[in-house]
Amino acid sequence: xxxxxxxxxxQIIEQLNLEDINITDIADDDALFGEKFGxxxxxALEFIVLLxxxxxxxxxDPSEGKDIFYSVNSLADFIEKNKN
Amino acid sequence: xxxxxxxxxxxxEIIVNEQVVYYNNxxxxxxxxxxxxxxxxxxxxxxxxxxxxxxxxxxxxxxxQAVDFSSFKDDEINMIFANKNSSYCSDIKHYTNxxxxxxxxxxxxxxxxxNILIGEIAIMQKWYGENNxxxxxxxxxxxxxxxINLYFCENSKYCIFGWIESNEEEEKAIIxxxxxxxxxxxxxxxxxxxx
Amino acid sequence: MNNIYIxxxxxxxxxxxxxxxxxxxxxxxxxxxxxxxxxxxxSEDFYVSKIDKITDNRFFSLLNLSCIELKNNCPSxxxxxxxxxxxxxxxxxxxxxxxTNPFEKIGxxxxxxxxxxxxxxxxxxxxxxxxxxxxxxxxxIKSNQFDHVIVFGIDIVSDFVLYGFQSLFALSNEITKPFxxxxxxxxxxxxxxxxxxxxxxxxxxxxxxxxxGSSSNDANHISGPxxxxxxxxxxxxxxxxxxxxxxxxxxxxxxxGTGTIYNDEMESNAFDRLxxxxxxxxxxxxxxxxxxxxxxxxxxIVCLFSMEEKLLFKSLGLENIGxxxxxxxxxxxxxxDINYVLKTASGFGGGNASLLxxxxxxxx
Numbered sequence: 001x002x003x004x005x006x007x008x009x010x011q012i013i014e015q016l017n018l019e020d021i022n023i024t025d026i027a028d029d030d031a032l033f034g035e036k037f038g039x040x041x042x043x044a045l046e047f048i049v050l051l052x053x054x055x056x057x058x059x060x061d062p063s064e065g066k067d068i069f070y071s072v073n074s075l076a077d078f079i080e081k082n083k084n
Numbered sequence: 085x086x087x088x089x090x091x092x093x094x095x096x097e098i099i100v101n102e103q104v105v106y107y108n109n110x111x112x113x114x115x116x117x118x119x120x121x122x123x124x125x126x127x128x129x130x131x132x133x134x135x136x137x138x139x140x141x142x143x144x145x146x147x148x149q150a151v152d153f154s155s156f157k158d159d160e161i162n163m164i165f166a167n168k169n170s171s172y173c174s175d176i177k178h179y180t181n182x183x184x185x186x187x188x189x190x191x192x193x194x195x196x197x198x199n200i201l202i203g204e205i206a207i208m209q210k211w212y213g214e215n216n217x218x219x220x221x222x223x224x225x226x227x228x229x230x231x232i233n234l235y236f237c238e239n240s241k242y243c244i245f246g247w248i249e250s251n252e253e254e255e256k257a258i259i260x261x262x263x264x265x266x267x268x269x270x271x272x273x274x275x276x277x278x279x
Numbered sequence: 280m281n282n283i284y285i286x287x288x289x290x291x292x293x294x295x296x297x298x299x300x301x302x303x304x305x306x307x308x309x310x311x312x313x314x315x316x317x318x319x320x321x322s323e324d325f326y327v328s329k330i331d332k333i334t335d336n337r338f339f340s341l342l343n344l345s346c347i348e349l350k351n352n353c354p355s356x357x358x359x360x361x362x363x364x365x366x367x368x369x370x371x372x373x374x375x376x377x378x379t380n381p382f383e384k385i386g387x388x389x390x391x392x393x394x395x396x397x398x399x400x401x402x403x404x405x406x407x408x409x410x411x412x413x414x415x416x417x418x419x420i421k422s423n424q425f426d427h428v429i430v431f432g433i434d435i436v437s438d439f440v441l442y443g444f445q446s447l448f449a450l451s452n453e454i455t456k457p458f459x460x461x462x463x464x465x466x467x468x469x470x471x472x473x474x475x476x477x478x479x480x481x482x483x484x485x486x487x488x489x490x491x492g493s494s495s496n497d498a499n500h501i502s503g504p505x506x507x508x509x510x511x512x513x514x515x516x517x518x519x520x521x522x523x524x525x526x527x528x529x530x531x532x533x534x535x536g537t538g539t540i541y542n543d544e545m546e547s548n549a550f551d552r553l554x555x556x557x558x559x560x561x562x563x564x565x566x567x568x569x570x571x572x573x574x575x576x577x578x579x580i581v582c583l584f585s586m587e588e589k590l591l592f593k594s595l596g597l598e599n600i601g602x603x604x605x606x607x608x609x610x611x612x613x614x615x616d617i618n619y620v621l622k623t624a625s626g627f628g629g630g631n632a633s634l635l636x637x638x639x640x641x642x643x
Contacts (some may be wrong), residue, residue: 003166018131040500049188170372172380193447200627211493214493215494216415217404217497218401221383231415233420241341
């Protein structure tokens with residue numbers, strides 16, 4: 001699970017062009033859409049692409065995303081629960 | 085019309101008012117990132133922008149080193165831009181995404197309109213002025229001045245004008261900060277070769 | 280008094296293949312929006328509004344049809360005049376032939392087709408292109424550079440744009456419902472229309488006076504509007520001032536009304552701030568879909584229909600209003616003498632634009 005979380009952090013940084021941020025800057029329970037990372041509505045949609053491209057998981061309603069993308073923890077939980 | 089400041093950008097250097105303010109002496113292809121870092125301007129959104137918007141934003145920020153924009157009202161400066169290839173650098177990304185990579189990225193798609201660069205400038209500077217984008221075959225200052233002049237009025241005598249190109253061969257931009265001035269007789273066609 | 284007259288030139292849309300048939304379709308509340316199967320990125324079905332009769336080389340076929348109608352409606356001495364120039368409003372041009380430059384053939388095509396003396400000017404400013412182009416045309420005339428300016432607006436439905444909007448979750452899964460509480464997105468549409476601005480009253484059926492227009496950026500977000508509608512608010516204030524009228528003089532508003540949650544909410548906020556909540560208002564997107572670069576031209580032509588026929592068209596798609604501020608949305612076609620019409624537009628990049636028209640009376 002912690003390997004998945006590190007992998008997710010790297011993918012998030014790359015997919016969202018978070019140039020000045022390292023994996024160590026993202027805590028597992030950090031609110032991804034809080035003040036710290038300056039993410040916006042387009043970034044939320046990019047998470048949907050990330051999940052589909054990297055984990056084959058489809059989200060058809062962006063409003064579901066709010067809970068799933070809350071933090072790296074919630075993302076990892078979602079992936080673990082749905083990976084098969 | 086008067087030129088208050090002029091910025092020329094290409095992958096080798098950035099020149100403001102004929103002085104080199106940034107010189108690309110690294111072998112890094114990400115010269116725009118280094119030019120941004122040199123500005124000491126903390127704006128993480130920069131990294132999400134496409135090439136066209138990055139060039140435009142760099143132009144405005146480097147010009148800001150020569151002009152105090154805070155002295156202007158928030159709708160006093162019009163934003164008029166032009167190029168030949170529209171948003172090619174983002175168009176090709178989006179097109180390649182769905183034709184070759186079997187994906188569609190919303191972050192790439194939102195930049196597939198040339199006027200988005202104006203939006204990025206407006207957001208960064210909090211400018212509410214008039215804005216327009218022309219697609220034109222070549223860098224022809226005479227033509228552009230004719231259009232820019234039409235937007236000057238009592239409440240807005242200034243314009244940021246830019247010609248910004250980003251494609252596979254090259255990236256270049258020229259950005260002018262202009263002021264309405266009926267007495268000036270500067271020959272703007274001289275600039276056609278400056279680019 | 281230096282009047283600027285505005286009149287329709289051509290109107291090729293999914294509900295009519297000329298000015299007259301488009302107007303009749305509007306009267307009958309016909310929509311061009313239909314379910315198209317398997318057109319989505321993963322072969323989903325989507326509602327779009329397409330023009331059936333154009334098949335190959337769709338962009339230039341559409342532009343050609345529009346030119347044919349324009350040539351029937353506009354005297355050739357005006358088309359071929361040195362004092363005439365053409366503007367083209369388009370967001371993506373001939374995008375179906377990408378990566379070939381989607382705009383480079385437009386000018387030469389029009390010069391040849393219409394025998395123009397001046398190179399056309401192309402404006403690409405997202406969904407506000409049409410209104411901005413009309414405003415730009417008026418400025419060209421006011422500056423005495425030209426006596427006549429013909430403004431084309433054109434965009435076609437394409438995979439490029441459809442897939443992109445799909446990735447933004449901006450496409451509705453049903454027919455668009457502007458301002459409705461159950462609205463959930465846009466339907467893409469296509470059209471090519473032309474409108475003529477002139478110092479002279481060209482002998483056309485649908486005409487009005489152009490009084491003024493402006494644009495203003497939200498300075499907020501590149502793909503979502505300002506919550507308070509700041510850019511639209513400022514644009515309308517500026518437009519009213521240029522037109523030298525009072526807000527209360529406005530009789531009818533042709534809104535942008537795309538059917539997205541955010542756009543329609545933003546417009547209601549802007550109109551409320553301006554005390555326009557009690558003005559008759561509609562969105563035309565339920566008839567044509569969102570025709571992007573053509574929208575400003577097409578929907579302004581529909582304003583001309585309304586003014587000449589003294590008839591306001593039902594805002595298609597509305598069942599129950601679902602925006603925070605009150606709006607007097609037109610529930611069914613009804614007759615009304617209208618004098619001052621406000622047309623608005625908003626688009627990606629945070630642009631907002633508006634223009635003001637006045638009905639011609641005997642004095643003009």
